[in-house]
Amino acid sequence: MAEPFSGADSVDRGVDHEVARRLRREVGGELSEQRRRYQMSGNALAGDDERELARHLIGEAVRAYAAERLAAGAVVPLGDLEALERTVWSAMYEADRLQVLLNDPAVETININGFDRVFVTYADGRGKQRAGDLANSDEELIEMIRRLAAWVGLSSRPWDVTNPFLRLRLPDGSRLSAVGWVCERPTISIRRNRFPRITLADLAANGTCSTLVAELLRAAVNAHLTIFFCGDQAAGKTTMLRACAAEIDPAERIFTIEESLELDIAALGKHDDVVALEARKAYGDGAESVTLTDLVRETLTQAADRTIVGECKGPEVVALINATLGGSTGSMATIHTKTAKGVFNRIASLAVQSREADLTSDVAHMLIAEAVELSVFLKVLRDPATGQPRRVVEEIIEVDGWNGSEVASSTLFKYDPATGFAEPQPALKHCRHAETLAANGFDVDRGHRQTGWQV
Numbered sequence: 001m002a003e004p005f006s007g008a009d010s011v012d013r014g015v016d017h018e019v020a021r022r023l024r025r026e027v028g029g030e031l032s033e034q035r036r037r038y039q040m041s042g043n044a045l046a047g048d049d050e051r052e053l054a055r056h057l058i059g060e061a062v063r064a065y066a067a068e069r070l071a072a073g074a075v076v077p078l079g080d081l082e083a084l085e086r087t088v089w090s091a092m093y094e095a096d097r098l099q100v101l102l103n104d105p106a107v108e109t110i111n112i113n114g115f116d117r118v119f120v121t122y123a124d125g126r127g128k129q130r131a132g133d134l135a136n137s138d139e140e141l142i143e144m145i146r147r148l149a150a151w152v153g154l155s156s157r158p159w160d161v162t163n164p165f166l167r168l169r170l171p172d173g174s175r176l177s178a179v180g181w182v183c184e185r186p187t188i189s190i191r192r193n194r195f196p197r198i199t200l201a202d203l204a205a206n207g208t209c210s211t212l213v214a215e216l217l218r219a220a221v222n223a224h225l226t227i228f229f230c231g232d233q234a235a236g237k238t239t240m241l242r243a244c245a246a247e248i249d250p251a252e253r254i255f256t257i258e259e260s261l262e263l264d265i266a267a268l269g270k271h272d273d274v275v276a277l278e279a280r281k282a283y284g285d286g287a288e289s290v291t292l293t294d295l296v297r298e299t300l301t302q303a304a305d306r307t308i309v310g311e312c313k314g315p316e317v318v319a320l321i322n323a324t325l326g327g328s329t330g331s332m333a334t335i336h337t338k339t340a341k342g343v344f345n346r347i348a349s350l351a352v353q354s355r356e357a358d359l360t361s362d363v364a365h366m367l368i369a370e371a372v373e374l375s376v377f378l379k380v381l382r383d384p385a386t387g388q389p390r391r392v393v394e395e396i397i398e399v400d401g402w403n404g405s406e407v408a409s410s411t412l413f414k415y416d417p418a419t420g421f422a423e424p425q426p427a428l429k430h431c432r433h434a435e436t437l438a439a440n441g442f443d444v445d446r447g448h449r450q451t452g453w454q455v
Contacts, residue, residue, distance in 0.1 A: 015080070017097070017136070020087045023061045027088065030057050051093065058088050097134045097144070098190070102172050107192055109234075114185035115141040123194065125388060142186050145178055163281075167260040175262055191234065197268055198243045208236060208378075209393040210421040212446070213413055216396070219442035220374055221247040224330035225433060228312075230337040230346070231378035236391035237334040238262065238310065240378060244332060246270060248306060255299040257292055258310035265308070275302070292316035293356075296323055309333040315354035317347050321371040340377035340395040344368055344407045369402035373433065375409075383420075393422045398431050 031054055062085050069076050090099045101107050106124040113119075115135040121128045135141040142159070149157040149166055159166040159178060166178040173193035180186045200214040209217075220227060221244050229237040229244075246268045248254060253273045256263045266274045277298070282289035292309065296319035299307045307328050309320055312335045324331045337346045348364035351357060359367075375397045383390040394415040400408040410427035431437070434444045 015083050015087045017087070019065065020084060020091060023058070023065060023084070023088050024091045027054065027057045027061050028092065054092060055089070058085055058092075061088070091144075091147070098170075101131065102170065102174060102190075102192065105194065108194065109192065110188075110190040112141070112186070112188040112190075114138055114187075117185075125386075138186055141188075142180065145176075145186070145188065148176070157281075169261045169264075173262065173264055173267070175260070193238075193262070197246075198239055199246050200243045203240065203243050207383075207420070208240070208391050210419075210423070212424060213393055213396065213422055215442050216412070216437065217244055217376070218247050219437045219440040220433075221245075221330070221332075222249070222440040223433065223436045225373040225436075226324050226329065226331045226371060227374045227376060228343050228347070228372060229332070229334045229376045229378065230340065230343045231394075232338070232380070233336065235378040235380055237378055239391075240376065240393070241308070241310075241332055241334055242268070245306075245308060248330075252305035253303060254306045254308065255302065255304040256308045256310065257295045257299070257316070259292065263308065263310050275304075293319045296320050299323065300326065300328065304328060305330070307331045311335065312347070312350065314350060315356065317350045318354050318357045318359070321347075321351070321367050324371040325367070337377070340375045340397045340411075341409060343372070343375045343377075344409075347372070365407050366402050369399060369407045372399050374398055379415075381415075392420075395422060398427070398433065400432055 031050070034053060035050075062081050065084070066076050066081055090097075098110070101110055101120060104122075106122045106126070107120055108123040109121040110131075111119045111121075112134065115138050116133045118131040118134055119128055120131045135144060145166070146159055148170065149159055149168055157163075157166055157168065159180060161181045164179060164181045166176070166180075168176040168178075170176055170190070175191045175193070176188065177190075178186065178188045200209075200218055203209050204211045204214040217227075227244065229241050231237050242263060242265070245254070245263070245265050248271065250270050250272070252271070253275075254265055254271055255275045255277060256265055257277045257279075259279045261276055261278050264276070265271055266276070277295040279292050279295060280290040292314065293316045296307060296309065296316050300323055305328075307320065307323055308331065309316060310333075312320065312333045317333075317335075320331055320333060335343060335346055337343050344365060347368050348361055351359050351364040351367070352361055376393060377395040377397075378391060379394040380389050380391050381394075382388070392415060393413070395411060396413040397409045397411050400410055402408065410431060411425050412428045412431055413422040414425050415421070416423040428444060431444070438444055
């Protein structure tokens with residue numbers, strides 16, 4: 001069911017937010033009472049039913065407000081009442097006053113250092129700008145984020161003095177990270193998912209990679225190669241992973257594993273058999289923690305054709321490698337590194353730090369050499385033509401195996417400033433998976449002819 005009040009103008013800056021807060025409290029109280037009544041009757045009020053009731057209650061509350069103002073001799077214009085409805089809805093089921101910024105397709109990041117210090121970075125050339133207040137106080141800002149944490153994701157997440165760190169996926173897919181009580185003021189960073197339905201063809205069209213790179217990655221996914229997407233923060237790793245996931249056969253069973261839901265593979269519109277798993281902390285309410293490692297292991301019992309980890313940054317990388325070696329081929333994950341080959345040491349360092357695995361560095365590297373097949377490194381460069389930042393595939397390397405002392409690899413593509421793309425390298429002609437890639441639609445000889453190598 002389509003969400004009521006949704007659209008580009010979900011929140012109106014001209015709305016009297018004091019009135020909106022009062023109506024939200026009233027509707028929230030009535031909704032809580034309705035939930036209690038349902039529970040007493042042995043039923044549950046949730047999902048679409050709850051939202052439909054909330055829509056009705058919001059409409060009633062706004063009409064009552066209009067009648068109240070009319071009795072006082074003031075007529076509230078219909079447009080203002082509709083905006084008030086949208087604002088109350090947003091406060092309850094979207095991102096409150098943040099929604100104005102989230103509805104702007106050009107917004108890329110939102111950084112908040114207290115309710116009155118809001119900085120927005122735009123992707124359309126405007127760069128970084130100061131935005132208006134998002135609340136009337138830090139306390140109100142904290143309450144707004146807590147409301148979001150109470151209903152987005154698969155479980156409620158507290159944000160308080162005992163739980164100062166919070167990570168969420170907002171309703172539009174944006175990533176929110178919040179820190180409080182260990183800094184002077186509540187600090188929040190939101191990175192928007194501007195391309196939720198991105199494909200490899202889209203990335204080739206917007207200049208992230210060449211059509212040849214897109215063809216290679218499409219074939220690698222179809223060939224069930226294990227791929228790590230690496231790079232610095234905000235380099236486009238998750239976007240590239242999502243685009244590659246869109247190439248997975250719709251008949252496959254996919255499990256995504258994340259600390260906070262973000263990938264939303266089902267939203268790509270191609271896959272029905274998708275299970276999104278989200279880690280859970282132990283908050284002292286009787287609910288035990290569920291780690292990424294726990295979730296990766298669970299996929300082995302769930303007949304997963306693909307296991308995708310949103311971001312590897314701990315011992316879960318060991319479980320992912322073991323799952324891959326155990327037959328769950330075609331795994332994909334993102335990981336923070338400074339270079340394409342740096343993925344080997346990064347994975348190994350995380351593996352060695354795993355107390356449960358108790359691996360030496362050499363053993364970790366040997367496992368990596370056997371499990372990982374491609375490393376795709378993304379980087380943000382300054383486009384010389386526009387002067388604007390541009391995310392690009394800088395390098396793609398193939399793992400050749402263990403040579404007795406280190407993970408051996410070959411560079412298949414490398415960024416060329418002259419063309420502005422990662423270009424094929426001589427190693428592509430005789431790469432380890434040449435036959436497999438060819439069988440899945442990638443013409444290795446095309447790259448050879450394109451560059452005119454002498455072999």
